[in-house]
Amino acid sequence: MFKRELKVNLKNFIIWTGILLILFAAVFLMYPSLISSGQMDELDDMMEMFPPELLKSFNMDISGISTPFGWIKTEGFVFVLLITGVYSSILGSNILLKEESDKTIEYLNCVPVTRKQIVADKVLVSVIYIVAMVLILGVFNCVLLSGDDDFDKKQFWLLSITPIFSSLTLFSISLLISTFTHKTKKVFGVSLGLVFVSYFLNTISELSDKVEFLKYLSAFSLADIRNVITDRRINPVMILVTAVLFTIFTVIAVIHYDRKELV
Template sequence: MLKRELKVNLKFFIIWLLILVIMFLVVYLIYPYVITDEGMKDIDELLKVFPAEVLKAFNMDLESISTAFGWVKTEGFVFVLLAIGFYSSTLGGTILLKEEDDKTIEYLNSLPITRSKIVTNKVIVGIIYILLLILLFGLFNYIALTISEDFSVKEFVLLSITPIFIALPLFGINLFISTFLHKTKKTAGICLGMVFIFYLLNMLSELSTKVEFLKYFSIYTLADVRNVISTTSIDINMIIISLVITFVFIILTYIRYNKKELV
């Protein structure tokens, strides 16, 4: 079953990997032409227009975008976190539910396999693809950056793995929510909406100390990119919280799926 699950979800994985790679490839290709002394002057002028809070939201108060890696760490990573967030949410929301939506669950359930084993297979495949997306995209970035400039490998590696801490909980939460639904059509809105809301809450929490508490309501707080950029380390608490949330929602998925009416 694992082999089939890997095959079925491969296309979706390739699409998202290509989205990320093409987007970054375009930036890497045009960057040397944009980032000239004159070009940087224009960009600096442009950035002065933005309030400090907005620059902070994109980590541009910590890092200059005068290098490709600088861009990756700032604007680039906003896109990476959102894209990987969408991928993980959608994968979690559909990987199990698709069997019901396609009505193949009636066949699958008749086979000598327990519901828990069905969930296990889906979870393993989901986690494999999430990690593979982050790994392959990281490798691509590493190669591209190596060709163009010098950069801190440690900082790059730490930065590249931060999406894991939002991707796994988003996968787990949406997997659990999908056990309350019967059609994947309904999950698309939930998955995308959840990513946007979490991202927005995290962004807002950085704008002012008055709304800093909002960070406790956002999964995106766990991808603490600011901390990675400023201290070149990952807060172990974020890793633990991320894994605990993922674990709890996957366990809840098992409990709920074992009681679910499948047709």
């Protein structure tokens, strides 16, 4: 079952990872010409004219965009977070529910395997693909950025693995939601909404101290990019919170799926 799950989900994994790699390859190809034209410094100067709150939401207050590594730390990671988040959320909402929408669950239910085993195999495959996506992108970017003057390898790798925290949390929430319905379309919309609302709350929370509490409602705050950039370390609390949330949501999903009517 585990091998089959790996195979079934491979195609989507390749497509989503491909999108990320193409996006980053395109930006890196563009950068040398932008830098040589001397426009980047002007751009950095121009950025200073923007309100600090806006710059903060793209981390531009703590990093410039005049180098590819600078771009990764600012806009680049917004894309990584969003794309890995969307992929994880779709995976979470689909991986169990697909058996029901395709009605293959009637078959899977009658073979000698427990429902817990079904969920465990599917979760394990999802975690492998989510982590693999983040790592493959990390290696790809590392190779392309290694010639960059301001490239800080340690900071880069710490930064690169942070999407794992937000993505695993989004995956487990979507997985849990999927155990409450039989319709893929319904949970698909909710999961995508979850990603964008989560991102929105995270962005808003950085704009003012008054609404800072909103970050506690956002999975993206677990990625904690700002602190990774400034402190060059991952806050262990974020790892712990991710582990706790992932475990809680997955365990509730297992318990609920165990009692679910499957047809």
